[in-house]
Amino acid sequence: MGDTNVNLAELIGSRICHDLISPIGAITNGLELLDMVGAVQGPEMELISGSVGSAGARIRFFRVAFGSASDHPLGRAEIAELHKDIERAGRVRVHWAPSEAIPRNQVKLAFLAMMCCESAMPMGGEVEITVQGDQWQVMGSGDKLNIDGDLWKNVTTGRFPNKITPAQVQFALLPETAGILGRRVAVETTSTRVVIKF
Template sequence: MGQSNHNLASLIGSRICHDLISPIGAITNGLELLDMAGGMEGPELELISDSVGNAGARIRFFRIAYGAAGEQMLGRAEVTLVLDDVSRGGRLQLHWSPHEPQSRACVRLAFLAIQCLETAMPYGGNVVAAVEDGRWSVTGTSTKLNVDPALWAGLSAPEALAQVTPAQVQFALMPTVAQDLDRPISTEQADGHITIHF
């Protein structure tokens, strides 16, 4: 059975994230045991603990954004836990408005949209993901936006997208995933705001 390029990439993403989360969890458990034993304290342990926590959060985020979606539904508690962990100590504050469980495929698109917005908000800000009558909007608000017009045009017209770097791969993947779900993407920008609709 053949696989499309982006489906194959999703399976690879799922596999990598699945294999990485186990050792990250083991390190976290080891740190907890050290803390309970009282054998190690200080800034070194705190630095390791923070780094492992951040790595685990990013892997869980990437697993949803870049992994295979399937038919699974994701509840608000699960999604907000991932977003809270990812934004802890960062420049972006991430807010999840939907209260009802959402399809993993739509959550995946929202996470890819968050990553697109992250590139336009180098100084930080707030990102809100919301859905109304089945139509999603992911809006970034910042005092200073840095929008690359070529990348953003590629979201609604992927054929116009030039080569992307690894840090920009979300701009190439999001339109392909949205097309598979029959969800056209549009964007709008106003002073201090940029929104992705799908």
Template sequence: MTDHNLDISVLVGSRICHDLISPIGAIANGLELLELTGATPGPEMELISTSVRNANARIRFFRIAFGAAGEQLMGRTEIMSVLKDFSKTGRIEMSWVPSDPHPRPMVRLAFLALLCCETALPQGGAIRVDQEDDQWKIIGTGSTVSLDPVLWNTLGEAPVSGNASSATVQFPLLAEMATKLGRKVEFVHDSERVEIQY
């Protein structure tokens, strides 16, 4: 993946997230208006409401992971809000340990690494983002850790070889974006734990 293609893919991600967030917000507002007018809540309303919340949570997460990133700082409160809502959409609990604000590109790397770890936890589990000095660690734990070594070994390659699917695009993006930031991605794992470092 060339720098040009990478930049284009990031802009596409930003555009999609930007264009979807408004109509989803409008649906949420419409549901609130229905409640205010005394509409009787039922399973249909609850299904729509849950779907809107899940879609909004995923778009907020994907906007950071796949969208364009300036150098603005992101604080822990904002990051935890995104991770808390995103965790509700799946079987994995996500947590963020660093207390200081961080530049958005570094947060994006962590979010991409979270998505990589998620693929290794088919039965669910927990993923924690931690930082020691300048070293970042994303640690996934669960009853079962299962990963495709061919796919995971691409994390240390830049430019990335092979083809990624839409479900695994986070792997080449993490490798390429880490390289652009002067970082080398490494990982270790056992039967109940997987850890990405950069």
């Protein structure tokens, strides 16, 4: 495709999420109207509503993690609401410590790091995101972690001995995105904790 400063992967991620969020929002509005008039009730309605809410939250999360990012700030309230929506359908609890608005490109890095942590916590756990000065730390902890040594050892360089699968794409994107922002990724792992710094 030749030399270009356009990141096609980010643009594709943004486009897919943008096009999906509108119909998901319309379904959510329709379910709320059905609930208001009492047309449909019961566990079936709860299942549909919960699934649609979870899908919408994940799409909004992916739009930040995989989409194009700028230094336009995201506020704490918006980030906290997004995490709360995701937690409803997941096993991972998120603690977002920064209180101020954060540039979107840095939130993107934090979300990619969160996804790396989540991949190590199939039984659930907690992810804590903190910032001291210009240094970010994303720490995942749980009773039973499943750490893929090849992924975690090589996420600092972005060069992996084995082919990356779609479920592992965050491990490749994290060091690449960090490098664009002039940052380097550092990792620490134990049997109950994974730490990513950038």
